[in-house]
Amino acid sequence: MRLLSLLSLAAGLTTAVPVDNVFPRTGKSTSPANQTLSSTSFNLYWPPPIGKCQKPLIRKEWRQLTTTEKKQFITSMKCMATRPSKAPKNLAPGARHRYDDFNSVHIIMSDGLPQKTGGIHLVGFFFPWHRYFLSLFETALRTECGWTFGLPYWDWSQDAISNLPLKKWPVYDPVTGFGGNGPLLTPPQNATYSWPYLTGQTGGGCVENGPFQNWTINVGPGQSTALNTRCLKRGLNPDTVQWLRPERVGRAMLAENFTEFDARAQAPPDVTPETTIRMMHAAGHYVTGGEATDYISSTSEPLFWLHHAYLDKVYSSWQAMKPAKRLSDIGGPSLPLSPESPQVTLNTTLDVLWEGEKIPLSKVMDISGNEHDGFLCYRYTI
Numbered sequence: 001m002r003l004l005s006l007l008s009l010a011a012g013l014t015t016a017v018p019v020d021n022v023f024p025r026t027g028k029s030t031s032p033a034n035q036t037l038s039s040t041s042f043n044l045y046w047p048p049p050i051g052k053c054q055k056p057l058i059r060k061e062w063r064q065l066t067t068t069e070k071k072q073f074i075t076s077m078k079c080m081a082t083r084p085s086k087a088p089k090n091l092a093p094g095a096r097h098r099y100d101d102f103n104s105v106h107i108i109m110s111d112g113l114p115q116k117t118g119g120i121h122l123v124g125f126f127f128p129w130h131r132y133f134l135s136l137f138e139t140a141l142r143t144e145c146g147w148t149f150g151l152p153y154w155d156w157s158q159d160a161i162s163n164l165p166l167k168k169w170p171v172y173d174p175v176t177g178f179g180g181n182g183p184l185l186t187p188p189q190n191a192t193y194s195w196p197y198l199t200g201q202t203g204g205g206c207v208e209n210g211p212f213q214n215w216t217i218n219v220g221p222g223q224s225t226a227l228n229t230r231c232l233k234r235g236l237n238p239d240t241v242q243w244l245r246p247e248r249v250g251r252a253m254l255a256e257n258f259t260e261f262d263a264r265a266q267a268p269p270d271v272t273p274e275t276t277i278r279m280m281h282a283a284g285h286y287v288t289g290g291e292a293t294d295y296i297s298s299t300s301e302p303l304f305w306l307h308h309a310y311l312d313k314v315y316s317s318w319q320a321m322k323p324a325k326r327l328s329d330i331g332g333p334s335l336p337l338s339p340e341s342p343q344v345t346l347n348t349t350l351d352v353l354w355e356g357e358k359i360p361l362s363k364v365m366d367i368s369g370n371e372h373d374g375f376l377c378y379r380y381t382i
């Protein structure tokens with residue numbers, strides 16, 4: 001019965017989806033004209049290097065890195081927590097190292113969610129803002145901490161159908177991954193700004209193995225950037241796996257316009273705590289649990305970057321299906337939980353504080369930097 005309903009769901013999604021295409025800027029198509037999306041392996045495809053992005057940085061899935069590359073990446077990530085902070089003391093008094101700096105930008109820019117007065121979540125520029133933020137972190141890893149590739153991504157949809165228990169997921173491997181769970185806390189505890197809905201997490205305490213066992217976070221939780229030195233907490237949560245299945249990704253990929261895509265990937269317009277947690281963006285944080293469930297300082301969790309890189313991969317793949325339209329399609333509210341607030345446009349400003357220039361959103365619409373006078377130049381592996 002279960003299998004049957006799954007198959008019928010898959011059948012619904014594998015219906016041929018006309019993909020008008022493709023890359024009018026080159027006049028050549030590199031993808032099949034009648035591409036279809038399947039629930040388990042929709043074919044993501046990319047333009048060849050074009051225009052000014054001739055040598056894109058390649059962002060690979062975590063499993064595609066060699067063991068040596070995985071170790072190098074973790075070393076670079078940990079290096080960020082050894083380089084001295086450059087953040088202005090008045091804005092991030094607790095920041096001690098470069099990782100704290102990025103965490104502080106996310107914390108400060110998330111401010112306003114509880115009061116609905118601002119922030120980078122549950123707004124129409126959620127995807128572009130995080131895209132810009134990730135590219136700056138990727139640059140810092142490369143220029144300050146010796147990483148030589150693109151930011152890796154974590155395709156959790158592969159894990160979600162692997163039938164492996166969470167502790168066996170490659171990203172949680174203590175030797176070749178980011179390490180595993182913390183001990184179970186009784187009673188279970190939520191991170192400061194978790195939405196109220198959080199059951200099922202199996203840990204909650206400081207991570208007990210792997211490279212981030214002695215990870216030191218100095219800012220957060222929640223909205224504070226005052227000094228608060230602490231460990232990284234995790235509470236792996238198997239209840240969230242159902243919301244990370246490939247069907248969820250496929251459903252977002254089938255969205256006709258950006259606001260629909262955003263509603264399927266991030267949050268529906270009538271968002272509530274209960275609906276949010278079932279969306280793949282939040283579920284990809286909640287599966288790791290602990291600090292990752294803090295909407296404001298979820299950046300404390302190193303897997304933040306790999307999770308968001310995958311979301312960005314899905315977003316850019318969706319754009320690549322109809323680039324003529326989707327590299328300019330944006331919308332949604334400018335204030336969180338406020339559908340009546342002014343709509344986001346290509347001119348909406350993206351602010352990353354001291355980590356980079358304020359830019360119009362249009363500049364990050366195209367990951368190959370050709371449209372809207374962009375500057376990004378990377379692509380994802382399939």
Ligand SMILES: [Cu+2]
Pocket residue numbers: 106120121130
């Ligand atoms: Cu965020």
